[in-house]
Amino acid sequence: MRALTIFFLSLFSLPLMLNAQSVDEMLQKVSAAIEAGQHGQAVSYFRQTISLNIDRTEMYYWTSVDKNSEISVNLANELAIAYRKRWNYDKAYLFYKELLQKAPNNVGYLESCAEMQVCRGQEKDALRLYEKILQLDADNLAANIFLGNYYYLMAEREKKQLETDYKKIS
Incomplete structure (x- = not known):
């Protein structure tokens, strides 16, 4: 045995x-x-x-x-x-940040870094990165879609809050 x-x-x-x-x-x-x-x-x-x-x-x-x-x-x-590809967004973000240190205005690296931030649940940091992307490339589709959706959802949230507050008053 x-x-x-x-x-x-x-x-x-x-x-x-x-x-x-x-x-x-x-x-x-x-x-x-x-x-x-x-x-x-x-x-x-x-x-x-x-x-x-x-x-x-x-x-x-x-x-x-x-x-x-x-x-x-x-x-x-x-x-x-x-x-x-392995869905390890923390490490992917780490390496994209490493790449951004070498080329801070590379739109591809900025876009990938922002996408990793969204996957990690860091929408505020992603927002800042996407705004930087639009400063460098105003026609960037991913940045325009993210910012459009983000601001739309924030406006909807505030609208709902205003309606809730108005109903409380009446």
Whole structure:
């Protein structure tokens, strides 16, 4: 019985060890591609490591990537997209904020950051971001839709409050 238990534990832990080795190997490939100046290849390897183990890949980004290099923007964007697809809006927002520090007037980053704020329930911050987007690009559809809906709902809420207060008076 004991031998059977050890056999099954080793059988189930083998894929985990192989996965850990492949993540480390892929991260080494990312480092080698960055050093060789092959940014497209590095981003491709990085994307593969995200699918293997996003937490280890994130740790690699924070500890091993030079934040002043041009590839750091691509890697942060990959992590933001991956966390967004996994519905982890807090981490996606963190990486979009990281991207905004490098390009504060990038409408795409601002729009994604505002969308993450809405998903996180931070409508006031999203409102501020969408207003900034409209200052940069007055024809931005997402910002116009959000602000139109937001102000309409606020007006409806105030109208309902006025009607309720008026009924109390009469």
